[in-house]
Amino acid sequence: MRKLGVVVSVLALAVGATxxxxxxxxxxxxxxxxxxxxxxxxxxxxDPQLSYSAEGWTAxxxxxxxxxTYAHAGGEAGGVVVPGLAEGLPKITDGGKTYTLNLRKGLxxxxxxxxxxxxxxxxxxxxxxxxxxxxxxYTVIAGAEEFQKTKSGGISGIETDDxxxxxxxxxxxxxxxxTNELALPFVALVPPGTPAKSQSTNPPPATGPYAxxxxxxxxxxxxxxxxxxxxxxxxxxxxLPGGHVDRIDISVINNQSTQVNDVEQGKSNWMFDxxxxxxxxxxxxxxxxxxxxxxxxxxxYYFWMNTTQPPFDDLKVRQAVNYAVDSAALERIYAGQxxxxxxxxxLGMPGYKExxxxxxxxxxAKQLIADANPSDRDITxxxxxxxxxxxxxxxxxxxxxxxxxxxxxxxxxxxxxxTVIGNLSTPDLDTGWxxxxxxxxxxxxxxxxxxxxxxxxxxxxxxxxxxxxxSLDREVEVLSKQQLGAKQESKFAALDKSYMEQAPWxxxxxxxxxTFVSSDxxxxxxxxxxxxxNDLTSFQFK
Amino acid sequence: MKxxxxxxxxxxxxxxxxxxxxxxxxxxAIVVFVLAAPLWANEVAHTGPNATHTVEKITxxxxxxxVVSPDGTPIGPVWLGADGRFFLGADGRxxxxxxxxxxxxxxxxxxxxxxxxxxxxxxxxxLGLLAGYFRGWTDAVISRLLDVIWAFPVILLGIALGTxxxxxxxxxxxxxxxxGSIWIPILIIGFVYTPYMARPIRGEVLALREKxxxxxxxxxxxxxxxxxxxxxxxxxxxxxxxxxxxxxANNMLLEAALSFLGAGVQPPNSSWGTMISGGYELIYSAPLxxxxxxxxxxxxxxxxxxxxxxxxxxxDPKSKVELEAHAGTFEPEEEPV
Numbered sequence: 001m002r003k004l005g006v007v008v009s010v011l012a013l014a015v016g017a018t019x020x021x022x023x024x025x026x027x028x029x030x031x032x033x034x035x036x037x038x039x040x041x042x043x044x045x046x047d048p049q050l051s052y053s054a055e056g057w058t059a060x061x062x063x064x065x066x067x068x069t070y071a072h073a074g075g076e077a078g079g080v081v082v083p084g085l086a087e088g089l090p091k092i093t094d095g096g097k098t099y100t101l102n103l104r105k106g107l108x109x110x111x112x113x114x115x116x117x118x119x120x121x122x123x124x125x126x127x128x129x130x131x132x133x134x135x136x137x138y139t140v141i142a143g144a145e146e147f148q149k150t151k152s153g154g155i156s157g158i159e160t161d162d163x164x165x166x167x168x169x170x171x172x173x174x175x176x177x178x179t180n181e182l183a184l185p186f187v188a189l190v191p192p193g194t195p196a197k198s199q200s201t202n203p204p205p206a207t208g209p210y211a212x213x214x215x216x217x218x219x220x221x222x223x224x225x226x227x228x229x230x231x232x233x234x235x236x237x238x239x240l241p242g243g244h245v246d247r248i249d250i251s252v253i254n255n256q257s258t259q260v261n262d263v264e265q266g267k268s269n270w271m272f273d274x275x276x277x278x279x280x281x282x283x284x285x286x287x288x289x290x291x292x293x294x295x296x297x298x299x300x301y302y303f304w305m306n307t308t309q310p311p312f313d314d315l316k317v318r319q320a321v322n323y324a325v326d327s328a329a330l331e332r333i334y335a336g337q338x339x340x341x342x343x344x345x346x347l348g349m350p351g352y353k354e355x356x357x358x359x360x361x362x363x364x365a366k367q368l369i370a371d372a373n374p375s376d377r378d379i380t381x382x383x384x385x386x387x388x389x390x391x392x393x394x395x396x397x398x399x400x401x402x403x404x405x406x407x408x409x410x411x412x413x414x415x416x417x418x419t420v421i422g423n424l425s426t427p428d429l430d431t432g433w434x435x436x437x438x439x440x441x442x443x444x445x446x447x448x449x450x451x452x453x454x455x456x457x458x459x460x461x462x463x464x465x466x467x468x469x470x471s472l473d474r475e476v477e478v479l480s481k482q483q484l485g486a487k488q489e490s491k492f493a494a495l496d497k498s499y500m501e502q503a504p505w506x507x508x509x510x511x512x513x514x515t516f517v518s519s520d521x522x523x524x525x526x527x528x529x530x531x532x533x534n535d536l537t538s539f540q541f542k
Numbered sequence: 543m544k545x546x547x548x549x550x551x552x553x554x555x556x557x558x559x560x561x562x563x564x565x566x567x568x569x570x571a572i573v574v575f576v577l578a579a580p581l582w583a584n585e586v587a588h589t590g591p592n593a594t595h596t597v598e599k600i601t602x603x604x605x606x607x608x609v610v611s612p613d614g615t616p617i618g619p620v621w622l623g624a625d626g627r628f629f630l631g632a633d634g635r636x637x638x639x640x641x642x643x644x645x646x647x648x649x650x651x652x653x654x655x656x657x658x659x660x661x662x663x664x665x666x667x668x669l670g671l672l673a674g675y676f677r678g679w680t681d682a683v684i685s686r687l688l689d690v691i692w693a694f695p696v697i698l699l700g701i702a703l704g705t706x707x708x709x710x711x712x713x714x715x716x717x718x719x720x721x722g723s724i725w726i727p728i729l730i731i732g733f734v735y736t737p738y739m740a741r742p743i744r745g746e747v748l749a750l751r752e753k754x755x756x757x758x759x760x761x762x763x764x765x766x767x768x769x770x771x772x773x774x775x776x777x778x779x780x781x782x783x784x785x786x787x788x789x790x791a792n793n794m795l796l797e798a799a800l801s802f803l804g805a806g807v808q809p810p811n812s813s814w815g816t817m818i819s820g821g822y823e824l825i826y827s828a829p830l831x832x833x834x835x836x837x838x839x840x841x842x843x844x845x846x847x848x849x850x851x852x853x854x855x856x857x858d859p860k861s862k863v864e865l866e867a868h869a870g871t872f873e874p875e876e877e878p879v
Contacts, residue, residue: 332596394594410722
């Protein structure tokens, strides 16, 4: 997943602290009230089938519920799949090729429409009709690839029975992570007939405790309690929290320093984004433990290089960039909020094994460029306008100029940065800034959506380097069929090195994220989900 | 009796206006300051405006210091403590030399102000002459066109155009300007201010074309082009010069606003507007990064406005006379003939 996102597990101390604090908080605190929050940029989409950003997933975690979902907990517990709209976890038969689930009876969307088993099929079909960036997780469903091409005839591998609520999903081959993928927002049910175009301005009816009542792209959106939650859905899904506040208003405030001021002054109760670099030490010093908390995260920040065209189609050029990028410089640009790393998997991810293939060496980088002698030296560097990503882009531009390139820097609005660079018809997609957060706690989510040939798409492309190495793709495919275990973890570690030998990215670090709330919010109760960041149902006024 | 040309009279009046002359002196000093940018960058600071020094250390008064500390705080002004390097400190976490960027940024801001003022002047004089001379349909079409542009608030129109052209650049027939080019803000600013200059010029042309010297030229067989450029334009120079001067100041302010909002000069290039924008993010830890370019804009705009006022008083004493008459202090000035 791009942008902010996930945390996982291995950081047991933080996990324990989160859970412990939550447990200690008991049931005291006010119910009701209106929570005010802010984002520095509007999510890519407010449409569950389309959104592939932490902004969007945080916004829709408690609105659109898939058949399965992730537990509302911090740390490792938050990476556990639990039943959502389905009565239980899937029954897996036919050698891992058939998943059978039963929809809970009596569920309704926020507009009162009953939720039917066949809605799952229409939702998956909508996902493919939209050419969603999440489709690659579901092409394993029988008939999905054909439907992706023709957009007609339905997906034969999904059988549903509205009367009994049974849903059977037939796969073309086993997939070890399919249960996790059934819990992603991409497959959260929406009513049949929901138009196959972005519904960000008019988000579909919800199944979760909150429904999006109003959406003004670029400016903000609001939630109200889903009227059907109390009447029907809450009783049917007792394990899912209903939330404490009655209303949530989110504003887009581009200036992160203003976001901090608003939270400090109580004008806003929460900010989604990480603290701006120059306020980090101040806020941490003043509010840590009361209003501020550092959250363990699993992500990789990197510069991608388009491997399909000069000069980055030359491995030597890509390796030169890796030697040239100085993680220590980027650590300062991110004001110490990034831990230097030069590999694809982040520290804490199963399968992570530290290595440094390209220690910073400018002389070697220049030598490699001299050896490669690229004919095309006019390149464009892309980045978004959120600080300090824009500064990371300026640093990278200066670095490439030192390597002898003529570089133009393009800084795009963060609202549509990934949409623009994910559209392969955008001219001059040479290289740029990017980040990647796990979709669920499995290293496959760092390779399959971001670095395999099958993930290259004309729009909403997530393989920004457009890397297509069949031998590596085959290894990923083999691992995707298996459950994660010690053997697989060591294979992922080897894969990490193999990918970095291809140098499609120049990774530079793992970002530290945080929760910052106003003084009237009970920080101890705020859950940081490893997948969805802050869980809006956990916010409660003191 | 000794006869003097109107220009000479204006020069004499301007020379006696000490405030206007002081403003001119300040403006010239600023121009010299920014023109010296390459000299300072190469001979003193030994760095370029976009060169980053994030992990470098410099010796300040014998002590080794980080240009950017590990927590991302840039070094503040060291004045001459490092032999002129980082005279005003670093510009932020990238560790670029603030003084060098200030000087180069000033060149960008002044160039944009000047070039956009030239574009505005060319467009405004052309349209004003056509509308005022031909009147009728020509006037109606041009005036309504100007009204449409006028109807938009300048900053909003500038942001809309700047944002639209930020990614794809501008392509009109053979004219192609890539995104990020400095000519994008120049064209935008030159365009949005055109009505503000074209309307008064049109009004003045309407009045001038009724004068006897125009009738005489027409009676002698002068065509429209000759009348417009040979008879009317010379009588518009004083108005044009005053507007031009004041327009440079307005353009610089608009450039700063657009760059602050991300729709003007594109990074990593510096202008005083982009420097304020960049410094604003660090306003709590390094307020000088915002204050210094802000003061430079203030001084430049103030000097141009004061000088422009003085120029107007010198070239068009009537406007001053009218103002003073309203104030009840009117004393007719005897003009030497």
